[in-house]
Amino acid sequence: MNYKNIRSIREDNDITQKQMAGLLNVSQNTYSQYETGKIEWPVSTLVKIADYFDVSVDYLLDRTKNKNRINSN
Template sequence: MYRRIRELREDNDLTQTYMAKLLNVNQRTYSRYETGEHEISLASLSKIADFYNVSTDYLLDRTDIKKPYPKSKLPKS
């Protein structure tokens, strides 16, 4: 997973500082996400997936298909 979030950031010419601001964390924390020294919260993982328009399974290295799944139409409880 950590390799993929770094590759996506670099492929989009973004800085760690930019992504850290997007996730409301400091740059050092984001850097640790990319090296695997710090676990990414589910909320941050979802935000990253939405930002790059990829699935969380892609970020988690469970698939090589980037396309996100269709949004659920189930009513929220």
């Protein structure tokens, strides 16, 4: 599935697919396939992206417009 918020937040922060791929320890081709919806995002990857941008996974998955993470403390 293609989640537009992931691409948007990456582009808003002037980060290339190659840079994101490096952060996630995957190839640029694999990252591109995630972003275009050709392959499914692993949960662990979504968590890494959410942590990196300090947003909720629900925001990345287009389940909410609220970027804020919920504190578990």
